[in-house]
Amino acid sequence: MNFKIPAVFAAALLVAGGLAFTAVSEDVRKLPESQAEVRLSYAPLVKQTAPSVVNVYAERTVVRSTIFDNDPFFRQFFGGGQGRRQTESSLGSGVIVGENGIVITNNHVIEGADDIKVALSDGREFKSKVMLKDDKVDLAVLKIDTTEKLPPLPLGDSDKLEVGDIVLAIGDPFGVGQTVTSGIVSGLARGNIGVSDFGFFIQTDASINPGNSGGALVDMKGELIGINSAIFSKGGGSNGIGFAIPANLAKVFIAAAERGDKAFERPYVGASFDAVSADVADALGLKRAGGAFITKVAKGGPAEQAGLVKGDTVIALNGIPIQHPDALGYRMLTAGLGSDVKLTVYRDGKEREVSLKLDRAPENPPRDERRIDGRNPFAGIVAVNLSPRVADELQMPGDNTGVAIRKVEDGSPADQLGFAKGDIIVSVNGTAIEDTKTLAQMANSDPNIWRVEINRGGQRIRQVFR
Template sequence: MKKLFLLSLLTLSLLNAKEGVEFKYSPKDMERNYPTAQNYILSYNNVLENVRSSIVNISIKKEINGNQLSANPFFNDPFFREFFKGYGDIPQERIQQALGSGVIVSKDGYIITNNHVIDGADQITVNLAGDKKEYEAKVIGKDEKSDLAIIKIEAKNLNAITFYNSDKVKVGDVVFALGNPFGVGETITQGIVSATGRSGVGIVEYEDFIQTDASINPGNSGGALINSAGHLIGINSAIISKSGGNVGIGFAIPSNMVTTVATSLIDSGKYTRAYLGVNISDISDDMSKFYNDNYGALITGVEDNSPAAKAGLKRGDLIIEINGKKITSASELKNTVGSYAPSKVVIVKFLRDKKVESRNVALATLDSKITNGEFEYKGLKLTQIDSTHKQQLNITINGVLVVNVDEKSEAYSAGIRKNDIIIQVEESEIATLDDFKKATASKDKKRVFIFRRGYILAIVL
């Protein structure tokens, strides 16, 4: 039996030798370095102590009236309406309160946070760490497409946070998330950078997130994600979770995007993005073979009179580089173009018929594209739906798109919101702005039918 066992080992050894597989082992004499000892404690207190006073708590109050409540799809469901019959029908008015976080970016009181934290707020209150005084804040500017906003309080000599170049953030870097989750008070959680350049998540239109496993919970929104040196690398924005609790997948808006947007919001109250004028998509492995095994942003359509059209770009071109920056996906092209100032001339490198070509393209203003063909009505800004809107909103219906709503307008009180699609007014179906103008020519109140995320709602306006 012993000989048979030795023969089996020899046979196995020969088989392994024949296959030529070599397993890589660590050095046998590796030593362990212990980060702690009995005579000292490993701590980041010295770093965090300075940053804590740069993080603020934000509380908002928002008045919700009956019309806004009835605009919710649930209240248009017969079951819910039947449920409320015995309780005084749908509540007519209530005060909604919410909590979030913010980061001080200047000594004189400018604070950056998420747009969704302060959106629609009637009152914004800021509490500073170690200060019992409550500060009333005013909105300086907000950008829904990146989910960033700037508010300001009247205060001096505040501790402005130090920024770090987010392009230099690496996967595995130790990070801390600071905020006020669930309203329990100032909280700090630790983790690492899980990924950078995350896009396609579907949270906002412009996504280039830093992903982290540091716990980000409700109330952390607008707070800071800092590295182990205490420098800001991102603004905590969202999590992926089925339960609403943290599962280790959190997202922060990178600091470079934050500074670009915040500078414009402080200077002019808005952020204006550059516009190329193409419909784009990613490509598969099979499609990549037609482009010399390259990846990039495939042009599937070019808008008339757009910067792309004027530069001679065509459907089927694969954009692989902008101003020397490599482009590997449609979202990367979108974020890159959106980071430039309007009117900037960029060099677009692309593949056409397996040949690399380049064009100088003078970018235009995205806002100028949107305002073409706009119509204002009772606080609404409307535009006709085109192929770009259908692609962005993943819809196939026709109608007029609500580009913006004045929060103090009759339309806002009635419950109409941005990105709603008006498809009918009284008995008239709406496919164009002219249809809407004719249907609303009289000053009488009318039934307006809107499409919102798969629901059709009826509102009196």
């Protein structure tokens, strides 16, 4: 069979060097043979998609302490104690996904902002409000304050991406203006990059720099297939390793915002999972390492009702192989609340299929939030009864029980004593704290000495206060 190597491939082989270089002869080089080859460009795709990418300006007020704030002498004569108020601003990118002005961006772009403005590619600016945000998946949905129709970018199917696919990254790096970079998909299902708890990123070598966060990763069909979120860099610049949140997760998040959800709820399974190492796979009789090994099943939860037991290994969801617990969490998250999924489970050397209903985490016991006041170590905290739903909101393991600290007011006695959000109050002066009512009663008991035991991230801490 005779065939010719296109000029673009020949150039790539020459750059690669080594054996590839010796395999290509000089006579393969040729001029473009058609007007279409001469005009080959990403420009039409950029013109189609760039108007949907916006700049997001976030302003927040912060309080800076001075030497007068912490010194009683200076406070007496010069005032202070309130700190110095300053305004900080940050710049990121966003993507219009609804013609009614719905924009998706990263949560870290707008976190703590008092005022958020969105600038279109043509320079016009609009105020916007937050519809939904979540720091765990690092996503936020904004609504632009306008009645005119805006150009949305269609959302693609990120599950169809393959390593090697060409992509464009569009955003506003360093605030220099809208910029387009090109690259390929370098990897899929990346995790542990330090920007959120989410562990299923798209990796690309398209240049991503500060300011690109929240911008668009676009495929060759002009569809949004990722939200640019982070880079791997020691110096702050692009080293060719960028990460984007898959569009399929963005779809679920946007749908939750449009429903008016106040929080982004994850499906509750009622089970804990661990990764399957090569040694564990060998012990279980699996042919290769991979899957999500069940280490604990909550009594009465969806997993138990579906027939899952400790020691099972989930190896697929709806026929899609599961390599890691993060992958299982991602697949359930994108399947959506209320759906039924088919899990392929490996148990005792055999595979079986299990149907699992994805539903919201239950709020049992009722949360019964209480703010603690008075002369006691807990003054200034908001305590709440732990349930699977509250545990998810506080980003804690779902099997925790008891009373947790939901909030600690700045400068309060509890804050000064070191109590923190997420602490579980186990006992006070030997009395087990099983609900917020008991905690409130103990806080009003006024003993001479307080002996407090808390659970912080699985570690028991005992303290004594006078």
